[in-house]
Amino acid sequence: MADNALYILLCSGEREKIQMAAMMAAVAAVSERPVQVFVSMNAILAFDRSVPAATRYYGGTFAKLLHDQKAPDPMVLFQQGKDLGDLKMWACSMALDIQGWEMSHLDETLFDGPLGLTKFLSDAESGQFVTL
Secondary structure, three states: OOOOOEEEEEOOOEHHHHHHHHHHHHHHHHOOOOEEEEEOHHHHHHHEOOOOHHHOOEOOHHHHHHHHOOOOOHHHHHHHHHHHOOEEEEEEHHHHHHHOOOHHHEOOOOOOEEEOHHHHHHHHOOOEEEEO
């Protein structure tokens, strides 16, 4: 990846943090900046394809405001970033194992595959790193 690549480690399931990760990823990707998002821990639960969008997220006051004001769903923003730019999304292989999930449990249009944290961190050494 290029030196200006953005690496986002998304481990919170809170709507506010997933929303910010999606906005950052989409804006960077459509601005011709390579982006890689590593989804782990509680965040991976929001990407469970069997959970309806209305019950996918939790959070504080701002999560409710995002919902009430009909802010774009983070999954839509991630997909726009993938469609319009260089955005790769990885599911944490450990989180998948702990949940007993295969990649088919997640939205296959969003994810590029499973990945280990060691590989993600190694790749991230060449770019900007953000944790949410």
